[in-house]
Amino acid sequence: MSDSKFDSLNIASNLMTRHCLGIAATGGGKSNFLNLILKQQMMSGGGAIHIDGKANREEILKFLNLARQHDRWQDVRIINISDASISNTYNPLLRGDNDEITSRIMQLLDGNKGDPYFRGQAARGMRAIAGMLTAFGLPFNFGDLNVLMSNESAMRWMLKNGPKETKEYRDFKIFLDQMMEVDRRTGQQIINEKKMQHTFGDLASRLHSYYVNEAGKVLNEYNPELDIYDAIKNNLLVYVSLPMLSKSEIAVDFAKFLVSDIRTAIGQVQNDDYKPSPTFLVLMDEFSSYAQASLAPVFEQARSSNICMFPFIQTYSSLKDKERGLSDDFAAKIFGNTWNKISFLLQESESCEVMSQIAGESLQKSVSESFSESLSFASGDDDSSALRAGGRGRGFGKSISYGYDKIVRPEDFRTLKDGEAIYIGRNSVVKIQVPLLSFNNDNKELDFPRFRMPDKQGLDIASKYHTFSNEG
Numbered sequence: 001m002s003d004s005k006f007d008s009l010n011i012a013s014n015l016m017t018r019h020c021l022g023i024a025a026t027g028g029g030k031s032n033f034l035n036l037i038l039k040q041q042m043m044s045g046g047g048a049i050h051i052d053g054k055a056n057r058e059e060i061l062k063f064l065n066l067a068r069q070h071d072r073w074q075d076v077r078i079i080n081i082s083d084a085s086i087s088n089t090y091n092p093l094l095r096g097d098n099d100e101i102t103s104r105i106m107q108l109l110d111g112n113k114g115d116p117y118f119r120g121q122a123a124r125g126m127r128a129i130a131g132m133l134t135a136f137g138l139p140f141n142f143g144d145l146n147v148l149m150s151n152e153s154a155m156r157w158m159l160k161n162g163p164k165e166t167k168e169y170r171d172f173k174i175f176l177d178q179m180m181e182v183d184r185r186t187g188q189q190i191i192n193e194k195k196m197q198h199t200f201g202d203l204a205s206r207l208h209s210y211y212v213n214e215a216g217k218v219l220n221e222y223n224p225e226l227d228i229y230d231a232i233k234n235n236l237l238v239y240v241s242l243p244m245l246s247k248s249e250i251a252v253d254f255a256k257f258l259v260s261d262i263r264t265a266i267g268q269v270q271n272d273d274y275k276p277s278p279t280f281l282v283l284m285d286e287f288s289s290y291a292q293a294s295l296a297p298v299f300e301q302a303r304s305s306n307i308c309m310f311p312f313i314q315t316y317s318s319l320k321d322k323e324r325g326l327s328d329d330f331a332a333k334i335f336g337n338t339w340n341k342i343s344f345l346l347q348e349s350e351s352c353e354v355m356s357q358i359a360g361e362s363l364q365k366s367v368s369e370s371f372s373e374s375l376s377f378a379s380g381d382d383d384s385s386a387l388r389a390g391g392r393g394r395g396f397g398k399s400i401s402y403g404y405d406k407i408v409r410p411e412d413f414r415t416l417k418d419g420e421a422i423y424i425g426r427n428s429v430v431k432i433q434v435p436l437l438s439f440n441n442d443n444k445e446l447d448f449p450r451f452r453m454p455d456k457q458g459l460d461i462a463s464k465y466h467t468f469s470n471e472g
């Protein structure tokens with residue numbers, strides 16, 4: 001059978017315009033598949049954010065070379081918190097209202113650990129600070145937050161210079177009053193350092209990690225080179241290198257900041273007249289490790305904003321991991337909100353069971369569909385054969401008529417070979433052969449577009465603090 005037009009299902013275009021969940025054991029072929037999607041997106045002139053759990057020069061080079069090969073080099077932006085010399089600058093604290101900024105920062109505190117009372121205090125304090133910072137109307141960074149939370153003079157500076165007529169100012173003052181005590185020697189109101197330390201100690205030290213070292217150089221500009229909302233508007237190609245293995249805690253927390261910023265940007269696009277075209281892709285490798293419950297509704301928002309999410313995971317159970325603040329409900333929502341699913345080789349039984357069940361449910365909705373369709377992308381360009389029809393494997397259609405209760409049995413997911421995958425769409429279940437993308441990675445030049453950004457006035461509390469300490 002040839003993959004004639006008549007034969008081929010519209011998987012290709014569906015794949016690029018609908019949320020797609022990917023699942024595979026390590027080595028199953030997720031990265032290869034995501035790169036094929038990227039290639040296709042680059043060819044069509046679309047934009048993408050690729051959050052990659054592999055962090056090394058070779059992967060960055062691959063992304064750059066892929067972009068070069070499709071004449072998209074000028075659209076590349078790189079975020080790499082382990083090496084600022086191979087990164088554009090980016091500040092995830094520039095967009096969002098008080099609530100969004102507060103919850104973005106509060107993600108740093110593990111919901112299951114520590115004293116809930118102080119966690120609540122920290123959240124109230126953070127909200128007061130975020131409100132005040134918004135009232136100032138100046139960009140701020142991790143250093144500013146860190147210094148505010150650990151330095152009395154900085155807090156007093158805010159009180160002295162803040163916009164006094166605002167509600168935010170009053171809220172901030174109320175919060176600060178709670179932190180105050182009378183100095184027994186002088187009779188003056190001073191900040192109770194113990195209280196401050198209990199309230200903000202954990203948060204301040206977590207924030208500190210994003211103000212120092214390589215991550216610090218990347219993440220603290222008031223006028224950074226990359227803004228996620230602009231990236232979506234301008235079809236840019238953003239590669240995010242997450243050092244999951246070497247610096248997993250920082251990497252995971254950074255990914256949470258980023259995803260929360262993406263969430264805010266999606267909300268903004270949703271309220272705009274503007275919608276990205278072609279559909280903007282957010283490819284999220286290792287999704288479970290930085291997913292948060294608050295992301296579930298974002299999938300719906302993204303859909304109406306013409307933004308397409310690709311959460312890729314290794315196991316079903318990772319998506320409901322209570323240790324990470326996730327739940328059965330979250331997993332169900334992510335599964336429910338992803339129109340397409342693609343599974344490569346799986347190794348543990350729960351994932352196999354779940355995927356089998358999902359394939360089965362899809363069948364009942366559309367028994368009349370053919371199950372031996374092929375997958376191919378529009379050709380034309382000689383190397384556009386991104387995804388091609390391959391071995392058909394088992395005839396799923398037959399399975400039905402002979403009365404198997406499952407289109408794909410759980411054990412079928414365990415025996416998938418290299419490149420073999422089960423695609424589950426709304427109306428079809430197809431076994432496909434995903435081609436192996438051959439990279440031409442001969443070009444070892446790691447140059448990418450950099451920009452000299454004009455200076456922008458920021459809050460600058462961190463640098464003022466240093467002045468204070470010199471005076472003191």
Ligand SMILES: Nc1ncnc2c1ncn2[C@@H]1O[C@H](COP(=O)(O)OP(=O)(O)O)[C@@H](O)[C@H]1O
Nearest residue numbers: 024026027028029030031032418419434435436
């Ligand atoms: N479509 C494919 N066809 C043939 N081999 C593949 C295919 N996809 C992946 N592989 C092989 O499996 C290895 C791991 O693939 P990768 O995409 O990195 O997996 P994952 O990201 O799921 O860990 C690749 O280096 C390649 O050798």
Ligand SMILES: [Mg+2]
Nearest residue numbers: 030031054285
């Ligand atoms: Mg991978």
